[in-house]
């Protein structure tokens with residue numbers, strides 16, 4: 328019998344120097360640095376640089392990255408136009424996927440045959456920075472247009488996180504909110520061979536282009552078993568309503584064998600190493616907005632579910648309510664994840680290309696035995 332590893336569970340498919348997930352020690356390192364330390368001390372731009380280049384930037388390098396990021400922040404008119412073609416009731420992830428596809432097509436126009444598609448490391452780093460810079464305006468505009476609002480032009484006096492909030496809400500966010508949001512971006516930036524990153528690596532491994540790999544990764548991230556879970560957590564919170572309803576709600580959800588979104592992880596079985604940092608950020612937001620009710624519901628659902636199933640929260644559990652408190656619409660949560668994870672995706676795509684092997688696993692056939700057309704009678708009912 329062939330030993331089938333459904334979902335590639337437990338299969339190590341390659342080396343990576345981008346990040347290390349260690350479920351035994353409950354730690355996550357980006358290029359060797361604990362993510363908690365990065366979230367507490369660094370701006371997101373510096374972490375993006377670290378993921379791409381392997382080292383934290385010097386002041387000069389950070390200033391240079393920030394200058395380029397500012398140059399590509401504005402929503403290009405044709406990107407706005409293509410977003411406006413996406414139906415307002417489509418999921419915003421479809422909008423983000425479409426916008427990135429257009430950016431890629433424009434950027435690669437005239438670049439020649441498919442043989443040149445994968446690009447060289449310098450070109451791919453420049454493409455990664457441009458995408459990282461362009462995504463906040465796309466995500467922010469997505470939320471605004473659903474609210475019937477015009478886009479807000481970027482502010483070059485604000486850093487990445489503060490400008491992202493400015494472009495979304497049209498007002499300057501308090502420092503405590505900027506700090507919580509910056510932390511969330513860092514925590515979402517990278518997580519080794521998760522489903523979307525692996526999708527990006529598979530696409531890159533065919534020597535396709537970086538944008539195609541990111542578009543594919545966005546598609547993988549949309550699912551509720553992956554990035555879509557942060558949105559799904561808020562749907563669950565809305566269903567439950569308040570902390571006192573948790574018990575009966577959970578009785579029914581478990582009786583119906585529902586997955587409780589924001590809990591469980593393929594790699595971490597004793598808790599997600601990113602949760603305490605994001606939970607601390609959520610706590611500051613709860614105080615800032617004076618919303619103890621949110622914390623009561625959060626704590627009650629966590630303690631009840633852990634007690635009953637022994638399955639712990641993942642990063643999406645605290646980040647969903649945190650984004651809700653900041654004022655993001657529930658449908659915008661997964662696009663925020665894209666804006667953060669594009670840094671990890673592109674670091675992995677470049678790593679894949681640097682020592683590429685086509686990713687092409689095998690399957691065990693379990694369909695009909697060999698048969699032949701002669702004697703085949705079409706099924707009249709189907710015709």
Ligand code: CMC
Pocket residue numbers: 334521551552553554555556585586587588589590591592593594638641642643
């Ligand atoms: N709610 C209820 N039961 C669960 C949950 C959950 N959230 N997570 C796992 N289980 C149960 C599952 O039903 C199964 O039970 P049984 O053995 O009786 O059939 C057992 O635990 C093993 O679960 P699994 O789905 O086979 O394990 P996995 O490693 O394939 O799943 C997971 C990992 C993330 C897909 C799963 O925990 C899940 O669906 N969680 C909810 C969605 C979610 O929060 N996703 C975000 C993941 S982390 C952030 C990210 O990567 O984007």
